[in-house]
Amino acid sequence: MSVKEKLKKVLIEDLNLEDVEPEEIEDDMALFGDGLGLDSLDAVELVVIVQKHFGVEIKDMEEGRPAFQTLSTLAQYIEERMA
């Protein structure tokens, strides 16, 4: 399973996104605001999820902020750190 696919799955599970299938999450969809519809406080959850499932700790928020744009940017960030 690619990082992107796993990410889609855990997002839906851990964030309790009801009525959303992994296929429906597009790669360049914005995570916050209009796209996936997460609110700012969900960023806390994202930090936890990324650490729990991928073992990547987001410590410096200057790095984290651009990673939280879309699903692909986040996946890319994780891939870089996992290696």
Added chain:
Amino acid sequence: MAAPDERLNSFVVVPVYNHAETLRQVVEAVLQHHPLVLVVDDGSTDNGAANLTGLPVELLSHAQNLGKGAALCTAAEWGIKQGLTHMISIDADGQHDPADLPRFLAAVEKNRQALIVGHRDFAQQSIPGSSRFGRKFSNFWLRLQTGSQLKDSQSGFRAYPLFVFQQLNFWTRRYNFEIEILVRSAWAGVELQDVDISVYYPCGDERISHFRGFMDNWRLTLLNTHLTLRSIVPWPHRKVVETQRDGSEAIKTLSVIHPLRSIRKLLQENSSPKQLALAAGVGVLLGTLPLLFCHTIAILFVCGFFRLNKVAAISSSQLCMPPFVPALCIEAGYFFRNGSWLTEFSMQTLGYQAAQRLYEWLLGSLLLAPLLAVAVAGITFWLATAINRKDNMHATDKDSSRSERAARQEWTSRSIGSSWQHQFFYRMIRLGGRRAAYIPLYFVVFYYVLLLSVRKKCQFYLARRFPQAGAWGGFWNSYRMTLELGKVLVDRALVGILGPEQIHVELLGKAELLQVLAENKGVILVNAHVGCWQVAMSALGFMKTPVNLLMQREDGDIDRHYFEHAGIECPYRIIDPRGDLGGVLKMVEVLKRGEVLSVMGDRMLGEDRNGVDVEFMGGTVTVPFSAYKLASATGAPIVVLFSYKTAAARYELKLYKTIRVPPGLGRGSNVFQPYAREFAETLEVFCAEHPFQFFNFFDMWQNQPPDQNC
């Protein structure tokens, strides 16, 4: 010498009454210097006008003798109809030299708003002593009545701006008209200006004057009496020319229909800080002297003479009201005479020796009056300068902040009271420390609590805390709460201005706090709008851990934080909830580093929609749950820390509760409800202990409005 265009805007008037012999000569000479000449024949009986045949002049005639003033008014009316702006009057008896006309035109060109009066230099000529005295006398009255000085107020050789005739009303029509127009013009803000002219006094028989001794003197006396009485009334004169720097020709009137505007105007007259200080000094100087029953009159005269603000002078003279200042003077005089103080107050010393005491009063007042006057003038100058500066500063940013405030109607943390009021308290702190700022606070707060809008804001919370309080109780409680807030604001400024050692803060629960910090998971301090957080923070200085504040600064907030007073860098890092993702990532970051994060638990900030409803003081309020969510995500313990004022210079910072939120609670607001409720309960405990230090001035229970009694 003069610009040709001034000739086009002006004309020369020769009022004539039975001066047939000199008239033609004068007019011919005038025509050499000015193309437009008007002769007004004021009902002459010598048919002098016939001498003018062949001269290019305008001629108007009065059927009967109405007086020089009437002739000038007729001429002015004609000039206004011709669209002219200035009129130069010259006597027909030949005492003025028309060769001086260019000097008037030059003067008019320099100052078109001024009334210019030719000054005859008597020094060179053999002038009768009575004329010299008459002129000095007349100049003195002019100065007394208007504060304006002219070297030759009796001279009839003048340049008048015609708007003076259009806008002012005159009582007199004869010789005294020339006095009246000077006085009224000066009152109206028209500048009176001298211009030197040559003098030619025809010898005795050659010169015919129509000044009729008794009647004209009597009229002059009546006019003088009226003008003098009017001049001492501290009611400003209608201004035709604004004396302010902007030079706009606005006409401002006083009327009972606009009492406030009138009073403002009244107070604006001669009110530069220097003038106000002088006026106050004069008021005290004269007020201290034993001018039995004549203080007010004397002050009004002196103020008129020196153009000082009469209201300021009279008000400051009230400082010298009996018995204090007279008693002080008598003591000083007694000491001066006897080398000891007067300590025996008996019929003997105050009754039988009254003449002695009066003498000592005079003596003492001569010593004290200048001292008191200088002191009061100094204080007035300082205050006036300060207020002026604040007003100017305030005027520049007032408009912008008002529109901002209007743009957003919702609740704002901005304080009531304007910038200069805050400045006042800051100044009091600098001058006299905490007490100096507290004392006016009792009055200022009382004034604010008189306002229904302020009481309403207090009662949102107070009506729940004290449901039994009646109308008076509600008022009193509002006063106490607002007063506590005022004191807290003063304390906050105090710490900034005079240093943190001004306030002693004691931390209760230090051991527990240290324990929590030792877990090294970061700590979330949940706070509320209670006590004085900024002052209390100084008690946390022992912690080596950095403190981060989630704080939203509003633009234009005039309330300064203590570190801003001290001009030092903010000792905390501020996280702005309006930043990226509401500053959430930043908050996670600092907690992960094991730092302290401080948030407000009792109020939703800005755009934050992450609220949860909890029960609080018998109603439902929405409080933010982000703190509990952060705690759940990072494992950081939550510490509820409230501060409160316990005495004038003492605060306590108390650890009320530690809340632990289990990890992995996930999304949704309801999961955090129990922890938010724990916080609300803690706040209820605080409100029970310190009812007037929960500074809540808005309806946080909007869904269920409480019964308000205020």
